[in-house]
Amino acid sequence: MIEAGVAHFRATNKRTLLDIVCKLADLIDRTFGLGPGQIPGYCGHEEIELALVKLARATGEARYLKLASYFIDQRGQEPNYLMAETQRRGDKLPWHMYFDGLATLQAAKPVRELKEPVGHAVRQMYLLAAMADLAVENKDATLLQSCRTLWESIVHRHLYITGGVGSEPYGEKFTEPFDLPPDRAYAETCAAIGVIFFARRLLEIELHGAYADVMERALYNNVQSGMSLDGTKFFYVNPLELIPAVAKRRYECHLVKTQRVGWFGCACCPPNVARLFASLGEYVASQRPDGLALHLYAEGDLRFTAAGRDMQLSVQTDYPWTETVTITITSISQLPSPNSGGGSAATLYLRIPGWCRGATLQINGQSHPLEPVNGYAALHRNWQTGDRVALTLPMPVERVRADPRVATVAGCVALQRGPVVYCVEEADHGPNLAALTLPHTAPLAIRNDPALLGGCVVIETTGTRDRTGTDLYSTTASGIEPVKLRAIPYGLWANRGEGEMRVWIRES
Ligand SMILES: [Zn+2]
Structure with missing residues (x-):
């Protein structure tokens, strides 16, 4: 009873809000245009x-x-x-x-x-x-x-x-x-x-x-x-x-x-x-005429329709920190016809990100060929409740360099893993991040740090730091010293107090 009242209130309220918006839009419509007096x-x-x-x-x-x-x-x-x-x-x-x-x-x-x-x-x-x-x-x-x-x-x-x-x-x-x-x-x-x-x-x-x-x-x-x-x-x-x-x-x-x-x-x-x-x-995600397209991988339940049936699936993943995404068909509505069966034909379009090479797919534990077209793998089949799709999107750390016409980052490299761009912060390296250099051969290791910044994957490697000299300009180099580098996701920077930050790091 209360629920019905709330639903009625919400419906009424929505109508009233829409009326207000329409009234405003109508005024704008009367005021602006190429007609007489507008x-x-x-x-x-x-x-x-x-x-x-x-x-x-x-x-x-x-x-x-x-x-x-x-x-x-x-x-x-x-x-x-x-x-x-x-x-x-x-x-x-x-x-x-x-x-x-x-x-x-x-x-x-x-x-x-x-x-x-x-x-x-x-x-x-x-x-x-x-x-x-x-x-x-x-x-x-x-x-x-x-x-x-x-x-x-x-x-x-x-x-x-x-x-x-x-x-x-x-x-x-x-x-x-x-x-x-x-x-x-x-x-x-x-x-x-x-x-x-x-x-x-x-x-x-x-x-x-x-x-x-x-x-x-x-x-x-x-x-x-x-x-x-x-x-x-x-x-x-x-x-x-x-x-x-x-x-x-x-x-x-x-x-x-x-x-x-x-x-x-x-x-x-x-x-x-x-x-x-x-x-x-x-x-x-978005509804397609024949099923559902998954554009971003995030945990949650999604409803869609295909072949006249309501379907629901569940996504389990810790993306973008982990490489695996599991999609389970959790329900398929029944058609009135007694012979319609429990399954339903539908196409799941799974995005294979442009940064990803070597993605693999399993359906109910069996390897399945992955042939993405325009960045989406189309899985068309007669789905049953409980069907499980496991997608693996390898996420090695990538070194990204800008087009040489981006003059301000010439000679620099940025680190990216999956969709996440990384940066270095003063909190990990002290000031003067411009003195850091990342050798192009340095191995890049990842480590899941559940205690850092709400839990994230960091990139660790060894680089060098230019020593500070005594002269503003000098003809002799002050030398370098090895330094442990730790990069954190750029989106999480400035959550550890004020300090320097840098996405583009000098590369040697
Ligand atoms: Zn704004």
């Missing part, structure tokens, strides 16, 4: 576009899709609304527009003409997420092509190894291709979440592991870095290299926090992290 404008900070698509899907109301499409296509058209509005108000250009002008707001030209990401990174990613949504809803091939062009540019020229984007602090912007400095990185937490939004939408359009690989890179590294282990403190800016004293003195680092803080004046990132983690299920 303002031919659009928002300087994209986000409403993807929200309108969600609202259209929730209500079935096509008007909201049309409004989102209008906002996308009106952006950057001449005469430029944002310039006209600035002049009409007698305002100056906002501070963050001085360098790149309207491109800062992705409004210098129509969005379909963009070939490289520009401007404020979070806005760019939200714009792209909406463009991908609308490409699907409107079956708009040219908009989808624009999405693909920008995706390729971002992934191959503008993405930090941690999955972050937007390297310029001034205006929180994209800059030139390959301009990915580790110490001056902006890499806002929200921008990495935007990368995940965009990747997830493209993954829905085309089941291709390349999208999930980037989604996973951003999630386990830049986004994880955005929140402290206890979930109470946050980073807005996520550098890949930090010397706290320098960051506190240099102007271009003035937005960098040397330790996570409880809140920000512009507090977009903390609730964005909360929103992402609260909706992680949407990123882990």
Whole structure:
């Protein structure tokens, strides 16, 4: 009885909330557009576009899709609304527009003409997420092509190894291709979440592991870095290299926090992290016409439908620390027909990450060939309750080097295991991490440390440290000394007090 009352309250409340949202959207719809008496404008900070698509899907109301499409296509058209509005108000250009002008707001030209990401990174990613949504809803091939062009540019020229984007602090912007400095990185937490939004939408359009690989890179590294282990403190800016004293003195680092803080004046990132983690299920897997696609491996139960039946599976894993993922079919609904049997035909699409070589698969203890197509192994069979799939994803430590055009990390190497990027911290090595060198032949060992940072896998090896001399500049080397190196997951850095951190380590 109480339960029924709660359900009724929830249903009623949901309707009321939706009514409020619709009322607001209707007002915006009446106000903005190219019709008589309407303002031919659009928002300087994209986000409403993807929200309108969600609202259209929730209500079935096509008007909201049309409004989102209008906002996308009106952006950057001449005469430029944002310039006209600035002049009409007698305002100056906002501070963050001085360098790149309207491109800062992705409004210098129509969005379909963009070939490289520009401007404020979070806005760019939200714009792209909406463009991908609308490409699907409107079956708009040219908009989808624009999405693909920008995706390729971002992934191959503008993405930090941690999955972050937007390297310029001034205006929180994209800059030139390959301009990915580790110490001056902006890499806002929200921008990495935007990368995940965009990747997830493209993954829905085309089941291709390349999208999930980037989604996973951003999630386990830049986004994880955005929140402290206890979930109470946050980073807005996520550098890949930090010397706290320098960051506190240099102007271009003035937005960098040397330790996570409880809140920000512009507090977009903390609730964005909360929103992402609260909706992680949407990123882990997706329903396909013939079954289920598993994109990320995390423990939990998943429901899906296949061949008219409701199915449920359970995932057991300690990924990304361990290499094994076990998937068990836990229930299959029965069809009314007495001869329908207990099993059900369905396809499980298992992502084989791009970083993984030599993945193996067993079904009910028997080895099964693994032939991934576009990064997914398709397992089609008549599944029975209790069927068990065991996937092994070997995770050797990898040395990753950047394209030589990333000038700021030339001669350096980063360590990665599975999807996790590693860093070294002052807590393990003392100050002056720039003096550390990792020989390219040094064996890289892993160790599971359940007592460290909530339990994680660390990488241990032996490197060298340059000795400190007496002169600022010298023609003679001060020599080197051997040093034990320990790298921890980048996403967990700055949970042991303030200190230096470095992802890219000099390699000899
Ligand atoms: Zn933010």
